[in-house]
Amino acid sequence: MKLISLVENSSCHADCGCIHGLSLYLETPKHRILFDMGPNALFLENAQVLGVDLSTVDLAVLSHGHYDHGGGLELFCKRNETAPILIAEHTFDVHAVRVEDGYEDIGVPAGLQGKWSERIRTLSGPLDSELYILTEIPHREYLTAASATLLERSGEEYVSDRFLHEQNLIVSCEGKHFLLAGCAHRGIVNILRAGEAVIGGEFDYVFSGFHLTNPGLGIDEPEALVRAVGEELRARQKTRYITGHCTGAGPYEILREMLGQRLDTMPSGRVFVL
Numbered sequence: 001m002k003l004i005s006l007v008e009n010s011s012c013h014a015d016c017g018c019i020h021g022l023s024l025y026l027e028t029p030k031h032r033i034l035f036d037m038g039p040n041a042l043f044l045e046n047a048q049v050l051g052v053d054l055s056t057v058d059l060a061v062l063s064h065g066h067y068d069h070g071g072g073l074e075l076f077c078k079r080n081e082t083a084p085i086l087i088a089e090h091t092f093d094v095h096a097v098r099v100e101d102g103y104e105d106i107g108v109p110a111g112l113q114g115k116w117s118e119r120i121r122t123l124s125g126p127l128d129s130e131l132y133i134l135t136e137i138p139h140r141e142y143l144t145a146a147s148a149t150l151l152e153r154s155g156e157e158y159v160s161d162r163f164l165h166e167q168n169l170i171v172s173c174e175g176k177h178f179l180l181a182g183c184a185h186r187g188i189v190n191i192l193r194a195g196e197a198v199i200g201g202e203f204d205y206v207f208s209g210f211h212l213t214n215p216g217l218g219i220d221e222p223e224a225l226v227r228a229v230g231e232e233l234r235a236r237q238k239t240r241y242i243t244g245h246c247t248g249a250g251p252y253e254i255l256r257e258m259l260g261q262r263l264d265t266m267p268s269g270r271v272f273v274l
């Protein structure tokens with residue numbers, strides 16, 4: 001499996017830009033997949049620099065309905081005329097964060113769903129022998145304050161986001177299992193457990209932001225929570241974790257100290273052949 005980071009908050013490539021967001025491109029024996037599109041046109045620009053032809057992608061997966069992952073959705077629809085785009089239900093609901101004088105919309109424009117309805121689909125469970133869309137996350141441990149501050153609109157009110165718009169992708173190929181999540185708002189440990197139940201064992205690699213910092217306020221989760229998450233990750237025998245985006249520099253350092261080389265980053269321009 002080959003995975004190329006098209007967009008992340010940092011860059012390791014002189015000609016690739018970076019921005020708060022995430023977009024990953026994957027090549028498997030059967031598929032060319034775009035997982036998230038970042039907030040804007042940067043994924044298109046970096047794909048060109050990196051020699052990735054997005055017109056040949058046969059499946060796009062949107063991890064959740066936040067702009068930093070789905071802002072590039074319409075640009076992708078125009079660049080690639082055929083690939084279906086898989087979303088979780090509620091992706092186009094209103095998602096927001098509280099700011100000083102009200103609420104700031106951090107969602108994906110609702111109008112896109114109708115405009116591209118022929119291509120936007122909601123599926124869960126196995127897609128084929130390689131791919132599985134994971135939406136059911138029964139556990140609710142290690143939830144973070146950073147995710148708890150995010151909101152969804154219910155009628156005229158804003159209430160705590162239940163993240164029903166979040167989905168995760170499992171890729172199984174060439175004897176390895178990969179878990180891809182966007183921000184892991186429902187908790188990376190909970191998502192990991194649900195994914196492990198699907199594959200019946202441990203993942204080889206996890207690619208995900210862990211949302212252990214509040215990107216708007218720059219406040220990291222308490223060290224005790226970060227370490228508790230780290231203990232869970234470390235308890236797996238073989239899983240390697242590639243993270244960034246909303247993990248936060250402070251929490252990353254703590255996790256790196258705990259996990260050593262089993263933890264790594266995914267800046268824009270980084271290529272993984274696994």
Ligand SMILES: [Fe+2]
Nearest residue numbers: 066068183246
């Ligand atoms: Fe995010």
Ligand SMILES: [Fe+2]
Nearest residue numbers: 064066183185
């Ligand atoms: Fe998010």
